[in-house]
Amino acid sequence: MQLIFGIQSSGAWSPIYQKIADWQQWPNKLIEGQDNQALVPKLPQVPAMQRRRYSKLTKMLLEVAFQCHAPANCRTIFASRHGELNRTVDLLQDIVREQPISPIGFSQSVHNTASGIFSILTNNRSPSTSIAAGETTLAQALIEAYGQLSEDNSDLLLVFGDEPVADIYKEFTDEPELPIALALQLTLPKHGQELKLTLSLETQPTAAQLATVEPICYGQLLHAIASQQNLCGQLNQFVWHITHG
Secondary structure, three states, X not given: OEEEEEEEXXXXXXXXXXXXXXXXXXXXXXXXXXXXXXXXXXXXXXXHHHHOOOOHHHXXXXXXXXXXXXXXXXXXXXXXXXXXXXXXXXXXXXXXXXXXXXXXXXXXXXXXXXXXXXXHXXXXXXXXXXXXXXXXXXXXXXXXXHHHHHHOOXXXXXXXXXXXXXXXXXXXXXXXXXXXXXXXEEEOOOOOOOOOEEEEEEOOOOHHHHHHOOEOOHHHHHHHHHHOOXXXXXXXXXXXEEEEO
């Protein structure tokens, strides 16, 4: 089954490519002298007293969501394989050391922390869905988005991101592109509508299809979106297409 989306707006962040336009330079590093060394988004939209309490992952997801400039009260889907795992590990280590647990750390250790904080910051009372599906988390979030948009083709914002896991879990993962975050404001194509940028996902490709389509990574996907270039490739056993025009 092929799912087809129109991309209305997008946002992306990594320590080197901190805005969606920066991903046009991938895989080359940005020009020397540019402010590309910050490891955590600055989030000027959020008061410093609140911002300092957020985890790195929450800041990443908020940053890309804000980059999209999605309409107020749009529905949201927040997707992350690991969620606030690192914050939870820190809390467990405090318990082992018989140290007091941080109330703020505990309250923001749920998997979908960023979803709740985003709704509070933007006064967004529309439904929000959280997705965690291992290596296929982004694809499964798109499947969820397609289902929601098929019911109601109004504004929807998909936010995806992860950071490297704590050392205790690293032997179980192989994720060299992390930390990374992506946000897409999506719609389903309407009859007669011309879309500047389209994303399509083949959810059940055949073995023959997978054998003839080159593997891609998140960086290539974000580069194609940022540059509005055509792309076809397989990622996590799904076939992805980015089409311009």
